[in-house]
Amino acid sequence: MSLNLTILGCHSATPRVNAYPTSQFLEINNRHFLIDCGEGTQRQMRKYKVGFSKINHIFISHLHGDHFYGLVGLLSTYGILSREKELHVYGPEGIKEVTLLQLKISQSHAKYPIIFHELSSTESELIFEDKNISVRTIPLNHRVYTNGYLFTEKEKSKKLHLDNISNYEEIDKADYLNIKAGKDIVLSTGEVVPNSELTLPSKKLLSYAFCSDTKYKPDIIPLIKNADLLYHEATFLDDKKDLAKKTKHSTSKEAAQIAKDANVNQLVIGHYSGRYKDISLFRKEAQEIFENTELAEPGKTFKINAKD
Template identity: 75%
Template sequence: MRLTILGCHSATPRVNAFPTSQYLEINDRHFIIDCGEGTQRQMRKYKVGYAKINHIFISHLHGDHFYGLVGLLSTFGILNREKELHVYGPKGIKEATEMLLNISQSHAKYELIFHELSSSKSELIFEDEKVSVHTIPLKHRVYTNGFLFKEKSKPKKLHIQNINNYPEIDKADYLNIKAGKDIVLESGEIIPNEELTIASEKPKSFAYCSDTSFLPSIIPIIKDADLLYHEATFLSDKEDLAKKTLHSTALQAATIAKEANVKQLILGHYSGRYKNIELFQEEAKTIFNETLLSEPGKVIELV
């Protein structure tokens, strides 16, 4: 699993700031999460192949998470994309996006499939043989979801050297072994599956939570995640402002990370008022040591 930060700042434009967008590679799936203005250029800058993207997840319809979507979709059309594209986001995203594409007469060859979200409960919104995606209901000034991305268990690999110690085991048994079954020899001896297989890596998970006020109700959903991205728009000195604007402080993000027992926390969505973003890391580390900072172009690999 590999996460690339494309943009990680809040809405006010600055020269070296880019609104929220992330690129997630997970079990051979390639996802864009949020799509602020300029995302298509950031994808070029950090060499994210447009053609790999088949699914885009939009947390909420504030401009700094959404206004770059139509430009990206329009560019896919200009580049003659033919593969269908799935967009997941709040109810209303379809009408707004289609209207903009129509007004620009951006005719595309590819099918654009919207999955509009309106539930206030966590739900499964994507699943295939390799990955699942659940929503994480958040609390912000508009309807907002985070997303929990989970790898599925990888099939066990055969331990051929050990298997060869038992000439009775036939290739016809291999599927059963991969599926985790023990083998019973003609003698009645039971060969435990663990002896015949190599344990596969534990499936990884990534929880994306932006934008939101401090919201302990997400803890059970994101429990034990390998990586949590949690917004930290403010430091604790502006806790009142965080509460008022339904954002979080670095300390609140760290509290969620600690309570949810995640392995690593990565912060972002910093307000433009803070010149030194390292203060966010310092504040979070006072209660959760494994804290990273988002920066444009930063890559986090989980292996």
């Protein structure tokens, strides 16, 4: 099992040459997700060879243009490409209305079904799961209703520890399905053989936390505790801490403090304000608090493999 994150865009609102607003492509446990869809996302998908047909679920953090103005263009392109599979779009209340209106006026809506999942809760909630992945919201604090998203692998069937199982004559192959499902075995004597003795240790389940635009919000720490990878916006350096607070954004140091307190494995920062010409300063400042910090840059990939 592995986690692969490709940064498509990572800058703040104002478009610039060779700088694109927020969008990411996530591959985790054989599932593929698009996270936010700022202007230029389609071009970046082509440039970095992200297969359009792989994406069946799109997660939009909030309805500021630099996070979703590329969505209607992408949906229109799917129509041109004769897509037939249904597409699920998750985002704040209003995303269905604004998107369908644009498609209607431009007469761009194709035949494939678009299923909108509109969000309004200020508490973390489970919004998607299948046999491989679960996705929960991370409520954030921005100028409009905003969520981050936590993507977590789901545990597959346990592997049998056949050497240990052979120590118990009563356990036969008919019990294997129950053991793989995590159940203990009760012998005829009444002795309970714990499942942990009959199965091999599971690999750590990988998780990715995406925290879009938000002011410093330490109450998200329990939600993202021990995540393997955390993306946290860092629009400003510490010299603009007051401006970050006013605009409900975070500084690089604040993002690093979240990462440290949540005990994540790696931090990626992005959403840089255009006022800064040298983004390496963001990494330098964050590393004063959290050493394992990397910069988001278009085309940059982050890969994490599961370990025992």
